[in-house]
Amino acid sequence: MAADTLTTLMKLAAKRFGADLSxxxxxxxxxxxxxxDSFQAVELISDLENEFDIELPDYELQGVKTFESLAQKIDKRR
Amino acid sequence: MLTALELVLAELDPAAHTLIIHSTLRGGFCAGADLRELYHGLQATPPSEHAVQLRGFIDRIHRVMDALDMLPLTTIGVVHGVCFGGGFELALTCDMLIAEKSARFCFPELRLGIIPGFGGIPRLRRDVGNGLIRDLLLSGRSVGAKKALAVGLISQMVAGGEGLAAARSLAAQSGKFDATARRAAKAFIKPLPAAELARERDLFVELAQRPAMLAALRRFVESSELRPYLP
Structure with missing residues (x-):
């Protein structure tokens, strides 16, 4: 997994939902x-698609729980 | 919301040249039908009456959607965030769609054992290729504004928070044109797909009476997960 993918993902998530990145x-x-919730997760998917210039089909994200596993899914689409 | 749309249609200024449909909700344009309301409504009715209940529900929605679709003025939908199911179908009644970058379009209905029932497929078929419709329908996945622009589903993509301003600018431009020519152009290029809409109503009512939909609705309604059950 590319380290920058995980870093960017966590930065985007923190920014989108006002979380403390640290x-x-x-x-x-x-x-x-x-x-x-699942609708808010959709907002994150849009951010990720725009940032990484990829498509992330929702069904591939079923079962994805952690930032790490989501970053792996992103990498497979880059 | 359906009642609100009926009121809007009844009170439209005949001299207006443009109608802009947008949402002030933070989460998006519209997440579609209230599944909890649909489930509890069906639960409160004997199964022998479901066909009549569903038919009345779907016919009322189609009357509103068809009226919006065929308005003799220019309609612009401004979409941000979720635009799912019935919300997507409402957006598709518009002549033009402007989407903010956050917009996502989705037909999740097959996850519930039904098809979109508010005119979505026939209206989408009017605008885009069949391959995209099959993709949306048979995968239930959502697509973002960038893809929507690439396939011709939306006419403009703008930055977050800029959709309404872009729509007003477009409305001002459209309003400069001769009203008769504008109405004629719309009527010529955007016919109502009446036969397909009628078939869709029948198919929706047929599928919605099967146990599969009630079972899927029950799983969704009874779920307390942040990620409610949907296959």
Whole structure:
């Protein structure tokens, strides 16, 4: 996994949902850590698609819980 | 919301040249039908009456959507955030769509064992290629504003918070044109896909009476997860 992917993802997530970036860990459950629901996750998908210039089909993100695993999904689309 | 749209249609100024539809909700344009309301409404009715109930519900929605679609003025939809299911179908009644970068379009209905029932597929078929429709429908995935622009679903993509200003600018331009020519152009290029809409209503009511939809709705409504169950 590219380190910059994870870093960028966590920065975007922190910015989008007003979280403290220093408190986020790669292994965190991003839904629980950010306190977001599935509709708010859609906002993050748009941010990620725009930032990385990729498409992230929702169905590929089912079961993705951590920042780390989401970063891996992003890398497979880059 | 349906009642609000009916009121808007009843009170439209006949001298107006443009109608802009947008949402002031932070989360997006519209997340679609209230699944909890649909579930509880069906639960409160004997199964033998579901067909009549669903038919009445869908016919009322189609009357509103068709009226919006065929308005003799220019309609502009401004989309941000989620534009899912029935919300997407509402957006598709508009002559032109302006999307902010956050916009996402999705038909999640197959996850519930039904098809979009508010005119979405026939209206989308009027605008874009069949391959994209199959992709949206058969995967249930959402697509962002950039893809929507590339495939011709939206006419403009703008930065976050700029959608309404862009729509007002477009409305001002459209309003300069001769009203008769403008109406004629719209009527010529945007016919109502009446036969497909009728077929869609029948298919929706048929599918919505199957146990699969109620079971999917029950799983969704009873879920307390942040990520409610959807396959």
């Amino acid at each position: 408190q986020l860990r790669p292994e965190d459950d991003l839904f629980e850590r950010l306190g977001i």
